[in-house]
Amino acid sequence: MRKRRQLTEVVNRTAAIAPSDILVFSTFRNEDVRLPYFLKYYREMGVNHFLMVDNDSDDGGREYLAEQPDVSLWSTTASYKKSRFGVDWLNGLQMRYGHRHWCLVVDPDELFVYPFCDSRPIQALTDWLDASSIRSFSAMLIDMYPKGRLDELPYRRGDNPLDIAAWFDAGNYSIKRNPGLKNLWIQGGPRSRMFFQDEPWRAPALNKIPLVKWDRAYAYVSSTHMLLPRGLNLTYDEWGGEKASGALLHTKFLDTFTIKAAEELSRKQHYANSHEYVAYAAGLNENPDLWCKWSEKYINWRQLEILGLMSKGNWA
């Protein structure tokens, strides 16, 4: 709540939001190069409005977004870490603008995938969730990476990042239950495999619940990993069945990453004292190839479904 005052309004077009609109909430810092594809991807999916928080960018991304007709933009120079990694800012905006809307909270390097996303718009999913009385929809983070060195193929503004970062780990994820908030705690993938071999418990969490029929009484606790009230975290079936779920294709590992890792390291604004970035910087200097013989090349959501990374549940 208080943290919302750290936000300065750049352009507010929220008056244009219709009652059944689907909203995207996102924070970013110096992601100009990704923004055009990000907007294109989610517009085609059927998202109606974007509510974005710019954390002190200086690469022109803010100016670009301010011109977009379906974007409302805030900016802040406050600490990303002290706002609990942007969660406080977005919780504030969601409380104000997200009430009774389906809200999707994603970073600019996350591409949301759900069952039938190649043939049905996101409203088909949210209508079905409404009809099934489901309030929250999980989409685990899947780290995508290129074959070869990260800096081998440059990413150009507007391109599909999956053309470069086309590979992923299909079956090396560890899942535990978090008894407190009842969410699952998923770790694994290439980051765990390459950077956290010695301290696997420190590997980043991959469980995410990015799509929620928002109510002003809800709040994200830590990034989009956990929610309150905790019933929203029960996005998994405990009696042998499968609930419907999606995936967030995480396209962080492009040539832009090495620069970013160095920058983030000096800012120390990330989780657990930027331990992740320390590990990356060390790992990336030695061998920047995340690809291995058993890496899987991304095709579509059906492939992820067959591999058991996401599920259609009873949606057909």
Next chain:
Amino acid sequence: MNVGIVMLVHTALDRAEQVLRHWHAAGCPVVVHVDAKVASKTYDTFVAGLADLENVRFSTRHRCEWGGWGIVAASQAASELMLHEFPDVAHVYLASGSCMPLRPVQELQSYLAARPRTDFIESATTADVPWTVGGLDEERFTLRFPFSWKRQRKLFDWWVEVQRRYKLQRRIPAGLVPHMGSQWWCLTRQTLSAILEDPDRPSWDRYFRQVWIPDESYFQTLSRLYSQNIESRSLTLSKFDFQGKPHIFYDDHLQLLRRSDCFVARKIWPRADRLYDTFLGDPAGAMSGTEPNPGKIDRIFAKAVERRTRGRPGLYMQSRFPNENWENGVTSARYSVFEGFAELFEDFEPWLAKVTGARVHGHLFAPEGAEFDGRQDTFAGALSANPKLRDYNAWMFLTNLIWNTRGERQCFQFGPRDSQFISWDIAKDPNAQISVISGAWAVPLFLSNENFSVLRAKAAKLQKIEADHLYALRSTYAKARIRIWTMAEFIEAPTEALQTVIDETGSPGLRRLTEAPRLIDLKGFGQFLQNLKNQGMHPYLMGDFPVDRAPSQAKPGRRKPYLVK
């Protein structure tokens, strides 16, 4: 002779209008019932928009709540209006605003004209149908349901419980046999008017008013009293999932719907533009089938329900994380664990791979890291061989491996040197085939060149670990297929024992073993054990080894005894 359409509408009025115009254009009179919950302004606009159509009527509006009486009252009112206003109507078809005709309306008309005395209404006795939700089948008719299931769920459940406990049952009226079935029917004028004009109707209505989900039983039960010829199926393709809500059709179901040859489908997503354009657009694109054949659609939806309720065995993922004993298969496929074989035989792994055709790993849980087949750093699914990553969640490491290699049998070595996290898990897994030669861990010690005091300490530790593991395998919780030999027993007849194990791996095309792997030379092993004993460490898991015996490969296998009857 014509078909009249009774249409129940509550949302997506624009789509309802589109479908209504389609029915009307084909010459079907339509009576519309709009849910009383729709705002009167919206309703007025809707009615005004249809003013140009001659054969459309609007019936008295009722409040329709799922599971309540309103839907029946609405169907009654609209049907009465239909029979009264349009005397040439011979069949009345009950449809909703989200129903869509898949075949040209003329085909439906001629289909019904050819069957003038047939009522199409799914109608089965409660004892014979498994499709009820929430455990209420017979009780739908014997309890009272004054509370809304959607809005007053707790009261609803509480009241059901109270009635059950105090046996507050009411009597089913004499002459009625409760039947249930799809809400969407098509009845002849004769049957429908007999139901609506029945002098006993007030008493039927009074009874059904408190039946649970009467729209699935009112007409279904009463038509049994009057119909000359009931065809117990619905002409509307409508599938329900495990929560009792209808499956929805989207654009990508187009081909499926085309091939179904059904007359009408429900429920169509209002924004499925391609479906609406195709089926309501040009009659040329329509099907030319005969009898409806929804088999394929049935299978797809049945699969979806199974995916939701049973899931894929052995899969652990973000939306399937079963509690213990609810896994419906803790792993996804069978696998084999060999303990002591690699220690006792030379080149056991390649030999095993050759005779079984399975994927054979070394010690997957070795302290130095997972020994994948070919000693790769990573394996299927990009599993890492790193021991810390593996031991961080050892059981998931194994379930992941089995899942990632579906279709290929996995075999691996296991022993007391390995990390033991999975010891109980594999013992409890019915998919595991575990074959143990107990005490064989002493062979590498025997062959090693270490100081005896070190060996003695190691032997003591390994024996303790293996004893614990054997305890798990012999416990009442063990569900794996387990075979345990002491080393002494095993080398009495190694070929037969191997044959048994290999047979159980169940690889196709197995014949009798022609070539056994070479036993390691055990000359002096008995003395080695005796030395351990002399040092106060008592090795017992390998069974009795005489000091001087040195079993050799050359010893022929014993002949099988003849069976004499």
